[in-house]
Amino acid sequence: MDRRHALASLGASLVGAACAPLPVTARPAPDAPASPAVPPLAVPLGETPPGDPFWAMVRAQYPLTHDRVYFNTGGLGPATYSALDTTARITAELQRLSETGHNLLEASRAPIAAFFGCGEDELAFTRNATEANSTVASGLKSLGPGDEVLFDAHAHPGGSIPWMSRAVQYGIVCRIFEPDAPTPDELVARIEAALTPRTRVISVSHITAPTGILLPIAQIAELARRRGLWLHVDGAQSAGMVPVDVKAMGCDSYGTSGHKWLGAPHGTGVLYVRKERLDEIAPTEVGAYSDNGTFDLPSTLSYAPSARRFEPGTRNVALIAGMAAAVAFMSQIGMERVKGYGHALARRAAAGLRSIPGVTVLSPAHPALATSITTLKMANVPYDRLYNYLIGTHKLRCRIVTERGLDAVRVSTHLFNNEDEVDRLIGAVATAARDGVPG
Ligand SMILES: Cc1ncc(COP(=O)(O)O)c(C=O)c1O
Secondary structure (H helix, E strand, O other): OOHHHHHHOOOHHHHHHOOOOOOOOOOOOOOOOOOOOOOOOOOOOOOOOOOOOHHHHHHOOOOOOOOOEEOOOOOOOOOOHHHHHHHHHHHHHHHHHOOOOHHHHHHHHHHHHHHHOOOHHHEEEEOOHHHHHHHHHHHEOOOOOOOEEEEEOOOOHHHHHHHHHHHHHHOOEEEEEOOOOOOHHHHHHHHHHHOOOOEEEEEEEOEOOOOOOEOOHHHHHHHHHHOOOEEEEEOOOOEOOEOOOHHHHOOOEEEEEOOOOOOOOOOOEEEEEOHHHHHHEOOOOOOOOOEOOOOOOOOOOOEOOOHHHHOOOOOOHHHHHHHHHHHHHHHHHOHHHHHHHHHHHHHHHHHHHHOOOOEEEOOOOOOOOOOOEEEEEEOOOOHHHHHHHHHHHHOEEOEEEOHHHOOEEEEEOOOOOOHHHHHHHHHHHHHHHHHOOOO
């Protein structure tokens, strides 16, 4: 029996469940907190600026503690009750039946592919952005010794090390450009100036992790097309912060994590590869499900005719269903609304912080480059002391930025934050600027 038939013969309840919610049968563990009755989210048709009561309703969808203010979505984002409950419910049901539920993957793939604007056959589930980036960096066939990959100097190790490792192992050459440009045009000009006849790939953060610069991907894609280059986008900071339409962006591949701005469970991510270019990436991690469904020894191997070839072996289907629930939540609110709110809070933070003597905001001032990330530095307080002061004294959870010697503190503002929290941050930094922070 080939695997397709084996899948079809799985328990009828699971096959049917691919389209319908699984029944709740498991009891929570005795001391596991049960989800409170969360008020249903009614999304208004009109504008919902910061201060609109709608955002308090959004905040109520998260189990995120109120004991501190969470400003580190760029590191790890909290999930909603709905995403966590979906994951727990499917985990329980699959454990009860002792089935992998592999067939349920397809029920999650359609809405998640739609969220990113690609075809289902162009989307593979990964454990995180790093794995997606690595699949592209280790697999691109066109790269030989001496060929060059250009990436931004603010790339996260999850975006740079996959290329650096290929350089160590196979002799490609990595070059970097500085993405902290005053305008989008200047940024693209810097990329163009860094290209050489040996450049084969441009790999960029969609939004940079250290200071939150939004890269003009459509413009960079146009350049890449003109020069015959592969464009890979590391979207770890963009999925769930801004609308992402990979086709409109025009990139060849895009990888992201689910567990940041999207609010999916930990250990989720996706890789998009443009259908026409799928065969240009040699699958490096392969096994059952990478084939076209008919493989049996001693026949030759034919890969799955889709990005599913990058998804070998048994998967945690419940996590992916949780990601589908996160996507549904974001879509219900609307990604333009989510982006507008997070960016508005960041603008408030940046304006307040810039008005404090001795404080420098490193995030872009240009509106086309600015995002929901605000990174700051103080003249009189070292970044690590500032970080400890904000979390220790004021219960404001930010993140330090040591990359590229920036030695700063990063603040991520997302849909569960609010203006009062931002004002608390500004007040705390103002106090630190005035009184200093004891070491
Ligand atoms: C731009 C970027 N790429 C990749 C990563 C790595 O993410 P993950 O650990 O989910 O693979 C991060 C994490 O912060 C990031 O900001």
